[in-house]
Each structure stands twice: as structure tokens, then as C-alpha cells.
Amino acid sequence: MDIDETPENSVDTDRMGDDIPTVEYNKKSIEAMGRDELVTFLDGIDNRVEALRKEAMKLQEERDILLTRIDMLKNTDVLSNLKEADQEEINLHLQRINERLQTVDINVQTVxxxxxxxxxxxxxxxxxxxxxxxxxxxxxxxxxxxxxxxxxxxxxxxxxxxxxxxxxxxxxxxxxxxxxxxxxxxxxxxxxxxxxxxxxxxxxxxxxxx
Structure with a gap:
């Protein structure tokens, strides 16, 4: 059974962070900042935090989608149509994938x-x-x-x-x-x-x- 393993809204981890604005940090320049410059600097950090949360939430959504697909396979009748040896092989493969996915822990806290x-x-x-x-x-x-x-x-x-x-x-x-x-x-x-x-x-x- 062919299953598209790439969710529609999947995240390209190789490029993750390319669009996140960089916060420039220099101790001497920060010490010389006035009130308005500090506010601008903090706004830059705030924007980066928000962008980071969005990227993490995309990864969290992708993990949820993969978990849903695994659950769907566990509860489908398609495996019952296979030979017993094939069923065992697929179930073991499914279990390995599920165990690997469980090692991925993405926690974006929502109040x-x-x-x-x-x-x-x-x-x-x-x-x-x-x-x-x-x-x-x-x-x-x-x-x-x-x-x-x-x-x-x-x-x-x-x-x-x-x-x-x-x-x-x-x-x-x-x-x-x-x-x-x-x-x-x-x-x-x-x-x-x-x-x-x-x-x-x-x-x-x-x-x-x-």
C-alpha cells in the first residue's frame, strides 16, 4: 500500500530558520543603547521568538499527522488481507517506526x-x-x-x-x-x-x- 509519508504542511528541516530574522548581539553596542534602541532590539528578539514558535508548531503538527497515520494503519482491515508472515513483518515495521517517532518530543506550551x-x-x-x-x-x-x-x-x-x-x-x-x-x-x-x-x-x- 502506497502512503504519502510527507504531510502537505511538512517542514524542510534543512532550511528551517532561513526566514527567521537574525538578532544581532554585541555587548558593547548594547551597553551604548538608549531607550528607543533597546526597545527596537527587544522587538527583534520578540520577532525571532515568535518565528521560532511557529516553526516548532509546524514540526509538532507534522508529528501529530504521522501519529494519526500510524493509528489509522493499526485500525485498518488492510493487514488482515495479508499472509500471516507478511502481517507480522508489517506490524514489526510499524512498531519500529512508532517507537522512533515517540523519541521525538516537541513541546510548544500553550497557556x-x-x-x-x-x-x-x-x-x-x-x-x-x-x-x-x-x-x-x-x-x-x-x-x-x-x-x-x-x-x-x-x-x-x-x-x-x-x-x-x-x-x-x-x-x-x-x-x-x-x-x-x-x-x-x-x-x-x-x-x-x-x-x-x-x-x-x-x-x-x-x-x-x-
Missing amino acids: RDHSQIDSLNVINHLIDEIIKFGDPIVKRKKCQEYLNACSSNDFQYTMSFSSIESTTVTFIDKKFEGHLLGCTLDDQKRIKKRLEALLNYMAQQIIMYD
Whole structure:
């Protein structure tokens, strides 16, 4: 089974940092700075910190996507179609990849209150449950409804009715939406990207097995 191992928003680690503004540091020049120059200097450091956080978050998102793909493979029926020896080989390969990925620890801290932590935990649980669904059509439909909650104008279902030639209806999982709104803005962005990657991967799987 061919799987694209490079996420759409992957980070080129060889070039990482090329676009991050450099903070010039010289002890003598800093000691001679006035108030306005110090503010400008600190603004430069602040810009670099923000750029560094963005790069780290991209890597964190890539790690999340890879973990999702591994979980999808663990919960798919494709392995059951292989010979027993082949199943064992693939499972061992999958385990090695997962163990290597677990050694990558990227921690960009997001300040959350207790309510936001609870909401994020529920969201993660709901997304994990999607992966365990057996029916790929139901799985994709539920993922789409979750994604609609993140951006109702971007993803829609088109349904046909006998009395109306075509009507566009957007289905949103209200439970998911309620918990999503309880998350921080940074978490909401990450959740949306995770769902987009998951939906795209499931669409590829459906095409492969049609």
C-alpha cells in the first residue's frame, strides 16, 4: 500500500530558520543603547521568538499527522488481507517506526485554563474514536462533520431532493463544536489542521480500495 509519508504542511528541516530574522548581539553596542534602541532590539528578539514558535508548531503538527497515520494503519482491515508472515513483518515495521517517532518530543506550551484543558481532552478523544470506526464511509462522514465545525464555509455536503434539484447542506457535529469553542485559538487551529490531514488520508484510502 502506497502512503504519502510527507504531510502537505511538512517542514524542510534543512532550511528551517532561513526566514527567521537574525538578532544581532554585541555587548558593547548594547551597553551604548538608549531607550528607543533597546526597545527596537527587544522587538527583534520578540520577532525571532515568535518565528521560532511557529516553526516548532509546524514540526509538532507534522508529528501529530504521522501519529494519526500510524493509528489509522493499526485500525485498518488492510493487514488482515495479508499472509500471516507478511502481517507480522508489517506490524514489526510499524512498531519500529512508532517507537522512533515517540523519541521525538516537541513541546510548544500553550497557556490553558482548566476548562480549556478539559475541552481539548474531549476533542482528542472524539478524534481518536473516529480512527477506530470500522466503516470508512461513516468514518469520513464524521470527520467531515467535525471539520465543518472548525470552518463551516469551507466544507459542505451536497444533497439532492426530489422537489429541489440540488441543495447544499452543511452538517456540523454540535457536541464537537461546543467543545471546540472551549479550546484556545492555537488549539483550534491545530485541531482543524489535524482533521484536514485525517480527512485527506481517508479520502486516499477510499480511492485505493474502490
